[in-house]
Amino acid sequence: MTEEMKLAGFTLSAAMLCFTLRSAHRQAGAAAALAAGLMLFFFAVTRLSPAVETLGALAEKAGVGGQTGAVLLKLVAMAYVTEFAVQACRDAGEEGLAAKAALCGKMLLLAQTLPFLAEIGQLTFSFVP
Numbered sequence: 217m218t219e220e221m222k223l224a225g226f227t228l229s230a231a232m233l234c235f236t237l238r239s240a241h242r243q244a245g246a247a248a249a250l251a252a253g254l255m256l257f258f259f260a261v262t263r264l265s266p267a268v269e270t271l272g273a274l275a276e277k278a279g280v281g282g283q284t285g286a287v288l289l290k291l292v293a294m295a296y297v298t299e300f301a302v303q304a305c306r307d308a309g310e311e312g313l314a315a316k317a318a319l320c321g322k323m324l325l326l327a328q329t330l331p332f333l334a335e336i337g338q339l340t341f342s343f344v345p
Contacts (some may be wrong), residue, residue: 219263227256246308253307257300284332291328294321 230252238245268289275285298321305314 223256223259227252230255249307250304253300253304287328287332291325294325294328298322298324 230248234245234249234252236245237248271289272285275288298317301317302314302321305311305317
């Protein structure tokens with residue numbers, strides 16, 4: 217069975233379980249949805265190694281330093297983790313908390329990109345006479 221079929225089967229089974237639990241006990245359904253979401257997230261994360269290696273090789277070919285590539289990967293990971301947290305909050309019916317998590321994630325991403333923006337600014341000014 218392919219990983220996509222396993223993923224689809226697990227997701228549909230989890231959805232049916234969550235639907236059934238929610239009709240009987242709302243909090244149990246939310247907890248089951250969060251647990252299933254975490255399992256899906258970690259399933260995906262364990263499959264990312266080839267993609268990370270490919271991105272590292274592309275960064276090396278492009279002449280981008282190893283530290284720059286690592287920071288870029290960190291930014292992508294931060295975006296995925298933040299989005300997961302936001303969606304988990306929405307699943308639990310916490311729209312306000314989801315909005316705050318999204319805002320905090322954006323602020324953290326901005327903070328991590330500031331060194332790149334400074335480098336780009338310095339590079340740009342070095343071309344100006």
